[in-house]
Amino acid sequence: MDMTLNAFTLSVLTGLQLGSIYVLIALGLTLIFGTLGVVNFAHGALYLIAIYLAVSINNALGFGLALILVPPILFVIGVLLERGLIQRFYNRPHTDQILVTFGLAIVLQELLKWIFGANNIPFAIPSWGNGIIMLHDYLPFLEGFVVYPKWRMILVVVAIVTVSAVFALLHLTRFGLVIRAGMRDAEMLQFLGVNINRRFMIVFGLGAMIAGIAGVFGGPVTQVSPEVGMQLLVPSFLIVVIGGMGSLGGAVLAGILIGMAQSFTAPYIYLNTIIIYLITVIILLVRPRGLLGAKGVFE
Amino acid sequence: MITQNNFWQHNKAVFIFALVALTMPLWFPLMGGYSGLDTKIMIFCIFVVGFDILLGFTGYLSFGHAAFFGISAYVTGIMLKSFSDNIIPAIIVAVAAATLVALIIGLLTLKRTGIYFSILTLAFAEMFDSMAMSMLQRWTGGENGLTGMPTPMLFDLKMQGDTVFYFCAICAIILFYLAKRIERSPVGLMMKAIKCNQTRLEYTGINARKYKLLAFVLSAMYAAIAGALMVVYEPFVGHEFLGWHQSGEVVIMSVIGGVGTLVGPMLGAAFMLYFENVMSVDLGEQWLLVLGVIFMAVVIFMPGGFMEAIARLKKRFFTTIDGE
Numbered sequence: 001m002d003m004t005l006n007a008f009t010l011s012v013l014t015g016l017q018l019g020s021i022y023v024l025i026a027l028g029l030t031l032i033f034g035t036l037g038v039v040n041f042a043h044g045a046l047y048l049i050a051i052y053l054a055v056s057i058n059n060a061l062g063f064g065l066a067l068i069l070v071p072p073i074l075f076v077i078g079v080l081l082e083r084g085l086i087q088r089f090y091n092r093p094h095t096d097q098i099l100v101t102f103g104l105a106i107v108l109q110e111l112l113k114w115i116f117g118a119n120n121i122p123f124a125i126p127s128w129g130n131g132i133i134m135l136h137d138y139l140p141f142l143e144g145f146v147v148y149p150k151w152r153m154i155l156v157v158v159a160i161v162t163v164s165a166v167f168a169l170l171h172l173t174r175f176g177l178v179i180r181a182g183m184r185d186a187e188m189l190q191f192l193g194v195n196i197n198r199r200f201m202i203v204f205g206l207g208a209m210i211a212g213i214a215g216v217f218g219g220p221v222t223q224v225s226p227e228v229g230m231q232l233l234v235p236s237f238l239i240v241v242i243g244g245m246g247s248l249g250g251a252v253l254a255g256i257l258i259g260m261a262q263s264f265t266a267p268y269i270y271l272n273t274i275i276i277y278l279i280t281v282i283i284l285l286v287r288p289r290g291l292l293g294a295k296g297v298f299e
Numbered sequence: 300m301i302t303q304n305n306f307w308q309h310n311k312a313v314f315i316f317a318l319v320a321l322t323m324p325l326w327f328p329l330m331g332g333y334s335g336l337d338t339k340i341m342i343f344c345i346f347v348v349g350f351d352i353l354l355g356f357t358g359y360l361s362f363g364h365a366a367f368f369g370i371s372a373y374v375t376g377i378m379l380k381s382f383s384d385n386i387i388p389a390i391i392v393a394v395a396a397a398t399l400v401a402l403i404i405g406l407l408t409l410k411r412t413g414i415y416f417s418i419l420t421l422a423f424a425e426m427f428d429s430m431a432m433s434m435l436q437r438w439t440g441g442e443n444g445l446t447g448m449p450t451p452m453l454f455d456l457k458m459q460g461d462t463v464f465y466f467c468a469i470c471a472i473i474l475f476y477l478a479k480r481i482e483r484s485p486v487g488l489m490m491k492a493i494k495c496n497q498t499r500l501e502y503t504g505i506n507a508r509k510y511k512l513l514a515f516v517l518s519a520m521y522a523a524i525a526g527a528l529m530v531v532y533e534p535f536v537g538h539e540f541l542g543w544h545q546s547g548e549v550v551i552m553s554v555i556g557g558v559g560t561l562v563g564p565m566l567g568a569a570f571m572l573y574f575e576n577v578m579s580v581d582l583g584e585q586w587l588l589v590l591g592v593i594f595m596a597v598v599i600f601m602p603g604g605f606m607e608a609i610a611r612l613k614k615r616f617f618t619t620i621d622g623e
Contacts, residue, residue, distance in 0.1 A: 093358075098414070102550070107588060107592055234421060237421070241415060269434075273429045280422060
């Protein structure tokens with residue numbers, strides 16, 4: 001492969017940026033799956049709600065308010081969905097859970113299409129995030145003039161901060177300890193007298209909130225149109241599968257892997273369109289439970 | 300005499316379906332259905348009956364059956380365009396191609412349980428969708444779709460108007476009969492046992508994977524026949540034939556009608572197409588929103604779909620009479 005160091009660096013950055021959105025969506029998916037055991041086909045629709053809310057608030061009141069308001073609103077929406085709908089399905093077959101969240105995805109997508117129209121809504125990046133970063137100022141090994149859009153770098157930083165916060169929450173707090181215990185054996189936790197239902201509700205809200213953060217920063221990059229939700233859902237599902245269902249570390253690893261794969265195959269159009277499926281098939285054949293999947297979890 | 304009675308008993312549903320289907324051009328326009336919509340309903344009846352062999356019997360929910368529908372449609376279109384305008388070789392080649400693809404996808408996806416299976420079938424269908432739009436563009440016509448097919452012929456019979464309808468209706472009746480036969484057969488019983496308790500089935504020494512794969516490939520073949528007929532019905536193939544919308548539509552039809560009953564999904568297909576094309580006149584762009592709400596309501600409150608509703612009504616009706 002004939003590639004300069006400059007091109008290589010840019011591909012790595014693009015890979016990280018693509019991976020960032022995937023990781024943020026997949027993190028919520030895998031968190032919800034790992035704790036609640038629910039495959040949420042409506043997760044892409046939650047991202048849709050987030051980008052439409054973000055673009056509306058951004059264009060009317062400014063980006064600062066969008067950033068402050070959208071994630072908490074998504075948290076509340078997540079909690080309401082869990083209490084009103086998802087909790088009825090804990091004792092029903094997985095197929096029913098998939099069906100009801102799929103129905104929810106259609107309803108939410110069509111509702112947003114009705115309100116905002118089918119066309120892309122321009123999402124103006126705030127002035128402090130506009131422009132480009134002079135990479136050669138920071139990375140001395142680069143030759144000449146190398147630039148990268150500032151907003152995409154911010155997206156990567158946001159993803160890193162969010163992932164770190166989620167890991168800190170799960171590994172450093174008592175709440176996280178209970179959640180992790182619930183991921184391992186929810187039944188035993190209930191025998192020990194832990195109110196698991198309230199925590200399920202919070203986890204679902206948390207997953208929705210991460211989609212909210214993804215929407216605020218990802219909206220300007222992924223566009224704001226009703227198809228975006230489903231377009232992101234399929235790769236995010238595959239990332240969850242590649243990483244191992246319910247494994248947070250796996251989702252991060254797989255998200256970066258897919259982002260990199262898409263970025264580095266960009267010059268080869270044919271390979272680029274199928275690379276993600278190719279990786280999924282290979283992983284499934286070589287390591288059916290995913291990269292970091294725990295043994296015995298939905299194997 | 301007894302065998303004759305049994306034959307009637309076993310095939311009551313098939314006879315009723317045949318009667319309803321073949322008289323459809325007479326009564327369907329009275330309900331506001333335009334000519335051609337009845338043909339589409341027959342085609343989707345084939346699709347959903349096949350889908351029920353997989354979802355209804357084995358319980359495996361595929362979100363990627365559009366792949367087989369679309370691949371078959373593309374192959375049919377290409378065959379009609381560049382080989383012969385006779386539909387018989389086109390359909391045979393198309394179904395064979397889709398079956399081969401189904402065999403490969405089935406072998407890969409059925410390694411995993413329900414949830415993985417749904418996600419992976421969705422992914423494979425999306426893969427074919429994006430392939431049709433990029434590397435296969437030369438053959439599929441990409442964004443514009445595959446057009447320019449000659450008028451399809453059944454040997455020297457022009458496939459137009461009512462001829463297409465009766466051809467599709469006869470296909471649907473035969474395929475429904477075959478699905479009923481499969482349901483009653485020992486193989487059908489094995490498939491249903493997979494849905495009940497796969498682990499227990501495997502403990503009795505039976506190779507469940509063989510039956511899962513068979514159900515998957517059979518349902519893909521039904522989807523492929525439907526896809527091929529779709530091109531005979533309307534000489535156009537677009538990449539939306541392969542998209543998740545198409546797969547989702549079949550899932551919605553099956554669930555609304557009543558999974559596992561074979562008849563239910565056909566009711567669901569007829570309802571959805573009627574809803575989409577006739578009732579949507581009053582709803583405008585929001586028809587899909589209303590349909591989504593109906594779908595969710597069915598999943599939440601009446602998992603058995605229309606068939607459960609009919610059974611409930613029947614029960615209520617008969618118990619009142621018994622009570623009196």
